[in-house]
Amino acid sequence: MVRVRFAPSPTGYLHIGAARAALFNWLFARKVGGKFLLRIEDTDLQRSTDESTRSILEGLEWLGLDYDEGLVFQSDNADKHRAAAKKLVEEGKAYRDFTPKEQREDKSVKQGIVDRARAHAAEGVDHRSNPYRDLSKEESERRAAAAEPFAIRLKVAPTGVSHFADIVYGEQERAHSEIEDLVLLRSDGHPLYNLSVVLDDIEMGITHVIRGQDHLTNTHKQTLLYQAFGAGVPQFAHLPLILAPNKAKLSKRKHGEVVSLTTYRDRGFVPAAFRNFLALLGWSPPEGKELLSRDELIAEFSLAGIGRANAVFNFQENDPRHWTDDKALWMNAEYIRTMPVAELLPMVKAELRSEKLWREEYDDDEREWFEKAVTVIRQRFFTLKDFSSQGRAYFSEDFDFDEGAVRKNILKEPKLKEMLPALADSIEAIESFDAVSAEAALRAFSDEAQVKAGLLINASRTMLTGQAVGPSMFEVFEILGRERSAMRLRSQRPWHEFSEATGG
RNA sequence: GGCGCAUUGGUGUAGUUGGUUAACACGCUGCCCUCUCAAGGCAGAGAUCACGGGUUCGAGUCCCGUAUGCGCUACCA
Numbered sequence: 001m002v003r004v005r006f007a008p009s010p011t012g013y014l015h016i017g018a019a020r021a022a023l024f025n026w027l028f029a030r031k032v033g034g035k036f037l038l039r040i041e042d043t044d045l046q047r048s049t050d051e052s053t054r055s056i057l058e059g060l061e062w063l064g065l066d067y068d069e070g071l072v073f074q075s076d077n078a079d080k081h082r083a084a085a086k087k088l089v090e091e092g093k094a095y096r097d098f099t100p101k102e103q104r105e106d107k108s109v110k111q112g113i114v115d116r117a118r119a120h121a122a123e124g125v126d127h128r129s130n131p132y133r134d135l136s137k138e139e140s141e142r143r144a145a146a147a148e149p150f151a152i153r154l155k156v157a158p159t160g161v162s163h164f165a166d167i168v169y170g171e172q173e174r175a176h177s178e179i180e181d182l183v184l185l186r187s188d189g190h191p192l193y194n195l196s197v198v199l200d201d202i203e204m205g206i207t208h209v210i211r212g213q214d215h216l217t218n219t220h221k222q223t224l225l226y227q228a229f230g231a232g233v234p235q236f237a238h239l240p241l242i243l244a245p246n247k248a249k250l251s252k253r254k255h256g257e258v259v260s261l262t263t264y265r266d267r268g269f270v271p272a273a274f275r276n277f278l279a280l281l282g283w284s285p286p287e288g289k290e291l292l293s294r295d296e297l298i299a300e301f302s303l304a305g306i307g308r309a310n311a312v313f314n315f316q317e318n319d320p321r322h323w324t325d326d327k328a329l330w331m332n333a334e335y336i337r338t339m340p341v342a343e344l345l346p347m348v349k350a351e352l353r354s355e356k357l358w359r360e361e362y363d364d365d366e367r368e369w370f371e372k373a374v375t376v377i378r379q380r381f382f383t384l385k386d387f388s389s390q391g392r393a394y395f396s397e398d399f400d401f402d403e404g405a406v407r408k409n410i411l412k413e414p415k416l417k418e419m420l421p422a423l424a425d426s427i428e429a430i431e432s433f434d435a436v437s438a439e440a441a442l443r444a445f446s447d448e449a450q451v452k453a454g455l456l457i458n459a460s461r462t463m464l465t466g467q468a469v470g471p472s473m474f475e476v477f478e479i480l481g482r483e484r485s486a487m488r489l490r491s492q493r494p495w496h497e498f499s500e501a502t503g504g
Numbered sequence: 505g506g507c508g509c510a511u512u513g514g515u516g517u518a519g520u521u522g523g524u525u526a527a528c529a530c531g532c533u534g535c536c537c538u539c540u541c542a543a544g545g546c547a548g549a550g551a552u553c554a555c556g557g558g559u560u561c562g563a564g565u566c567c568c569g570u571a572u573g574c575g576c577u578a579c580c581a
Contacts, residue, residue, distance in 0.1 A: 467540090
């Protein structure tokens with residue numbers, strides 16, 4: 001029985017890279033009929049927050065990734081982790097290190113590592129040498145009993161190689177000489193990451209560890225731990241990383257909200273669309289078909305389809321049109337215009353509600369109208385937000401006129417000031433009002449007035465929606481209905497709001 | 505510094521065990537459609553498969569080296 005897990009640390013929003021790791025784990029579990037477990041790695045108590053745990057849970061729910069069994073909090077197992085580390089000391093597989101703890105600033109660690117490595121190389125000392133590694137058992141126990149602080153380190157064999165077969169990256173080898181005696185327990189008794197993951201994965205019966213490639217080299221340390229505990233080593237599948245356009249690691253600090261999953265929810269993504277997009281980052285379907293429903297994704301997914309090269313998540317921070325990856329935006333638009341309306345409606349409802357444009361009638365007497373309006377306007381929308389912004393005029397009288405549209409379609413032709421109210425009259429005279437009759441009326445009117453129909457059509461679009469672009473005009477007439485259409489055609493707002501500013 | 509991983513058009517990817525003109529999607533350009541903008545249809549630009557050596561009749565595909573990027577190297581996760 002396959003058992004996989006997603007194990008985020010709750011130190012912030014759910015990063016899209018993490019979300020993708022969750023997705024791949026989930027897809028794999030659902031594909032093979034295994035279990036997808038969720039574990040919150042909150043061992044770093046200073047940085048972990050309940051709020052981010054909630055946000056992770058919300059994010060997974062939004063993406064439709066349901067987990068099996070109970071939620072596990074790693075911190076709940078701290079005592080077990082400590083006991084396990086002590087047991088390794090007793091068995092001689094780990095040792096107490098009485099070296100005083102070094103204080104390190106988070107920012108300077110990388111540089112510190114390099115500096116120390118250079119110094120060691122220059123002096124010709126083995127960076128792994130530790131005076132306490134071979135301290136006698138008696139001496140070690142005596143000092144511990146004397147309350148001298150110590151960390152517990154794994155005793156890594158000096159020679160030999162560690163190896164494992166990664167499902168994505170293939171056979172991996174690392175000489176023991178390259179693996180330091182990693183700290184298992186801090187001198188304050190706090191269990192560290194490598195110890196905790198391994199122990200928890202053993203306890204949860206994890207069979208496949210699917211996670212970011214940043215853990216690829218750490219895996220050797222972990223396999224050593226599995227062996228020390230006499231446990232079977234799971235299979236590993238490391239995922240290529242998701243990079244920013246400049247090939248740097250995506251980070252909130254540098255790249256802002258584009259990396260946060262909640263951003264996509266808040267900016268009007270359809271969950272299925274974003275899930276689909278995420279699945280294609282580092283994985284490709286065997287048949288090459290890219291638009292995949294939840295079930296198709298599950299059916300097509302396989303670890304073998306995962307690539308090895310890091311993927312660039314393409315976006316332009318300062319360009320509102322390309323605030324996130326173009327393909328993600330395209331895919332969202334694709335979903336919005338092709339998904340079953342019944343599934344879209346609740347999302348539009350939520351969007352309208354959040355912008356105070358929702359009316360209960362849409363769920364009731366006007367349900368049919370609402371569905372029709374959504375069906376028509378969704379054709380050219382990219383996000384759910386468009387329903388309340390570009391689509392505002394369909395749901396409210398309180399909409400803005402786009403200045404460019406007004407100038408181009410209305411002010412440019414002075415005659416329109418008189419013609420549009422007249423057009424309103426003929427619109428109003430229609431008995432059975434719909435797209436067809438509206439079109440007939442408008443065309444008849446334009447023939448009589450001897451102007452091109454296009455002039456009136458475009459002017460009408462701007463009068464009725466405030467915009468220069470939108471659905472076929474006659475559909476708009478039908479959606480807005482006879483009265484509202486006529487009323488808007490008579491509006492003086494375009495002239496009031498923009499004509500003075502023209503300045504000749 | 506050491507070790508590891510990666511490198512196919514702007515981006516995401518496909519390229520089975522080496523074999524003809526390197527494929528698909530997004531984006532981009534043009535045309536058609538047309539009341540606008542999309543969508544859709546058609547056409548097109550864009551890759552000497554990071555670079556340099558090999559192996560071979562033949563390499564994007566195998567080997568070596570170089571470069572670049574990324575990751576790890578913490579009493580972070």
